[in-house]
Amino acid sequence: MIRLERRPAPSRAWAWATPLLAVLATMVAGGLLFAFLGKDPLLVIRTIFWDPVLGEFAFYYRGQLLVKAGPLILIAIGLSLGFRAGVWNIGAEGQYIMGAICGAAVGLAFYPMEARWLIFPMMVLAGGLGGFLWAMIPGILRTRFNTNEILVSLLLVYVAEQILAWMALGPLRSPDGAGFPGSRNLRHYDAAANHELIAGSGMHWGVVAAFVAVILSHVLLTRHILGFNIRLAGASPRAARFAGVSPGWLVLTCLGVSGALAGLAGLFEVAGPAGQINIDFNVGYGFTAIIVAFLGRLHPVGIMLAGFLMALTYIGGEAAQATLGVPAAAIQAFQGMLLFFLLALDVMTNYRVRVDVRARA
């Protein structure tokens, strides 16, 4: 008879081994999925995971890696703080959209003024503030009215998408756009553009912000009382209350930080790689970041690595779509599968598997 026995403390070795095992298991299961779709599984896996980094055309893909990983890491770092404390912000996609709209609106308001030293920092502030305020809605509703923040933050994503459509078709539409939806392209407006810092590397200010966020959150979690309180509240809410941690304040902090970071990610995306506010601006980074946060074990360094891995599945997925005709949706299913395997294997982190040889009397 097989039974599970709770470990006194989670196993550190398993905690780091499960993400790797989950990736391997996903490759096997994903390979089966691709074989089922009539593709050569080994070739698809190689196209997704190997070619973009070390293949013949890697020089082209490597830049893309940072472009995709930047927003994922930035959002996931914010989410991980809340997830650790038991505050579930799953509406990062909406905060990402609102950050992009607020930041772009500030930039467009100054068009065509040439004062990058003033305009770009103000856009960054507006982007962060937009995401922050959008996340404050579920935050305040939770602390004031005890409303479930999971549902509210998620429902607000649909509201944000409608606002995005309205902005792209109405107030922010480019006057020179010949009636097409979408704002002016910020990349063609030097004072507001988030250009590549090193040509061909994919490095832009958003990626810099993501790395800074990784370092700051690591310091916060290991060296600062707020980080300690977050970890305490997650491990034992009762103990945290006795220690004087205000639950409401913690909810607002976690939602605020994650909202601001998601808003920043949106701003850097709209001023850089995306270029303009348009109906199809958001591509689901806010949701994929949830997987990134869990895959990275809610640990800053882990999240950074997981962010790169997820970016790889996006880029490799696009490559596999172009060269092998693998449907784009397969990558999304692939990412979901990864989270499943991770959660399933996590049983090893918290429990020991015991096999009783003797039959019980």
Added chain:
Amino acid sequence: MDLGSINPVLLIAALLLASTPILLAAMGELVVEKSGVLNLGVEGMMIVGAVAGFIVAVESGSPALGILAAAAAAALLALLFGVLTQVLLSNQVATGLGLTLFGLGISSLMGQGYVGIRPPTSPRLELPVLSDLPIAGPVLFSQHALVYLSLALVAGVWWFLRSTRSGLILRAVGESHEAAHALGYSVLGTRLAAIVFGGALAGLGGACLSLVIVPQWTEGMTAGRGWIALAIVVFGSWRAWRVLLGAYLFGGVSVLQLNLQAAGIAIPVELLSMSPYLITILVLVIISSDKRRAQANAPSSLGRTFHASG
């Protein structure tokens, strides 16, 4: 603007149909939550039901077969959630989210070749004589079979939870899994059964959307209805009849806003489109603000992992 073009009788008839997917999904989730499990994957199960039902209906030419397939596919996905959370003891919130993300991905993969096809039409259930009645006819007696099924399920779930022994056990498991386990009831079995039932109902809701209401397959066509179903369970404070009320309230808002859009009222289309979500949030706030009333009927073990030691 032409508000006169809105026909109140047709509006109410459309309301009943438009509310049905959410009502079905919310009824399923109600049973799941009553057993103490929080499954946030309703959206994922609904969309998998929508696509599976659509594919089977198109391939077989039979809407009934499609509806059955939808329930089966979503129940299978729910079983995956059940095994992960109940046997492998994973976090329910994270697993539910994963279920939604996976469901959205796998559904658009499955539905690749089916975009833009019309499914076989499933006729309304025209009851003789009754459906010719002036107002009650179109509203009550010529709806799709799924509408009647959903109403029967509301009554069935209410009766099951209130008056049957199994319903009592299910509620006991949801209130205190330790006590139920100590009394010798199978926490695992009860919860797995509830989860599979909830999945099947979410799948039915999805099929209702893709086969009857729209009727077509488009990626992400559930558009947050699974999340609204979750909100409606909270709104209904875990009571079957109040969940029915919540679902019809939501259906009313969404049908009304579509009619207002069609009538060309001077409100931006986007504002009308977001109104169902905003009203759901507003209603959630009103219900939750009275903490004692909101929690009075909530299952005490909701979302907690059960691990029988020894």
